[in-house]
Amino acid sequence: MIYEKAPAKINLTLDTLYKREDGYHEVEMIMTTVDLNDRLTLEKRKDKKIVLKVEHRYVPTDHRNLAYKAAKLMMDRYQIKQGVTITLDKAIPIAAGLAGGSSDAAATLRGMNRLFELGLSLEELSELSAEIGSDIPFCVYGKTALCKGRGEKLTPLPKPPAAWVVLAKPDISVSTADVYGALKVSSEDKKIPTTQCIEALETGDYQLLINSLGNTLEKVTIEMHPVIQSLKETMQKAGIDATMMSGSGPTVYGLASKERQAKSVVNALKGCCKEVYMIRLLG
Numbered sequence: 001m002i003y004e005k006a007p008a009k010i011n012l013t014l015d016t017l018y019k020r021e022d023g024y025h026e027v028e029m030i031m032t033t034v035d036l037n038d039r040l041t042l043e044k045r046k047d048k049k050i051v052l053k054v055e056h057r058y059v060p061t062d063h064r065n066l067a068y069k070a071a072k073l074m075m076d077r078y079q080i081k082q083g084v085t086i087t088l089d090k091a092i093p094i095a096a097g098l099a100g101g102s103s104d105a106a107a108t109l110r111g112m113n114r115l116f117e118l119g120l121s122l123e124e125l126s127e128l129s130a131e132i133g134s135d136i137p138f139c140v141y142g143k144t145a146l147c148k149g150r151g152e153k154l155t156p157l158p159k160p161p162a163a164w165v166v167l168a169k170p171d172i173s174v175s176t177a178d179v180y181g182a183l184k185v186s187s188e189d190k191k192i193p194t195t196q197c198i199e200a201l202e203t204g205d206y207q208l209l210i211n212s213l214g215n216t217l218e219k220v221t222i223e224m225h226p227v228i229q230s231l232k233e234t235m236q237k238a239g240i241d242a243t244m245m246s247g248s249g250p251t252v253y254g255l256a257s258k259e260r261q262a263k264s265v266v267n268a269l270k271g272c273c274k275e276v277y278m279i280r281l282l283g
């Protein structure tokens with residue numbers, strides 16, 4: 001039996017440069033992992049089936065699940081003759097902008113590679129994974145990276161300075177495709193400080209980091225769901241160092257250097273948001 005952890009990610013930055021001919025957006029984003037993990041176990045089967053076990057009412061267990069898709073891709077590509085049973089224990093909120101499904105797919109690729117002793121490198125797994133989702137190549141490596149193209153072109157970055165992360169996931173679902181669909185890229189958009197964020201990571205400068213967050217999709221999703229703006233304001237009033245929406249949302253994260261500061265933000269969110277997590281940056 002093989003165990004794999006699938007950590008969530010947050011976007012320190014997300015900049016959308018332009019819409020491409022293939023319908024995807026050319027992006028430039030800095031993603032980093034946080035210690036909120038789904039857990040997977042993988043076991044060989046004698047038949048050729050992919051059996052996925054997930055106890056969560058909103059997560060499909062068939063070909064629509066990204067972990068299932070990842071297993072199928074590996075079996076087809078490397079002519080694996082046996083099947084696999086994948087047990088997925090979800091902790092990452094669903095459709096949240098935290099890449100839960102993508103991280104499960106990445107963990108499945110790493111796990112299948114070990115289970116069937118395929119000897120593939122992370123680079124090979126990452127390249128293969130782009131066929132099923134733009135966020136999965138990053139999740140194959142985890143850690144911290146600058147992601148370009150539609151998200152699949154990666155440059156590793158140093159891990160961020162230690163910080164507490166407060167995640168607030170409002171009780172709404174957001175479709176990534178709808179958010180990108182509603183985006184109008186304009187030259188008047190506020191500039192996303194990608195270069196400054198890289199400098200903050202390279203120098204380990206926390207003060208610079210908290211001034212270097214940005215996400216072009218934030219205003220698009222806030223327009224659809226104003227609750228995101230109120231969660232940000234609640235965090236700011238409670239003394240968070242910086243807040244930003246992750247990915248296409250709707251999860252808002254806040255960074256805090258001190259534990260008691262993060263705790264008072266968590267307390268302030270009680271009553272206005274049911275799903276709140278106080279965790280650490282992993283990077």
Ligand SMILES: C[C@@](CO)(OP(=O)(O)O)[C@H](O)COP(=O)(O)OP(=O)(O)OC[C@H]1O[C@@H](n2ccc(N)nc2=O)[C@H](O)[C@@H]1O
Nearest residue numbers: 023024025097098099133134135150176177180247248249
């Ligand atoms: C916004 C981000 C930021 O990390 O993540 P999440 O909010 O999902 O976590 C990603 O760009 C999401 O990546 P992912 O969720 O893998 O997207 P995909 O399955 O590849 O694409 C879903 C849809 O989003 C749009 N899309 C996605 C990526 C991209 N660079 N440009 C796009 O326009 C396309 O309409 C596509 O059909």
Ligand SMILES: Nc1ncnc2c1ncn2[C@@H]1O[C@H](COP(=O)(O)OP(=O)(O)O)[C@@H](O)[C@H]1O
Nearest residue numbers: 064065066094095096097098099100101102104
């Ligand atoms: N392993 C998975 N875990 C969660 N959702 C999944 C998974 N596979 C497919 N999905 C589907 O993908 C959609 C987005 O899932 P998720 O990866 O959690 O969002 P996001 O990319 O915004 O973080 C969900 O609505 C769900 O139905």
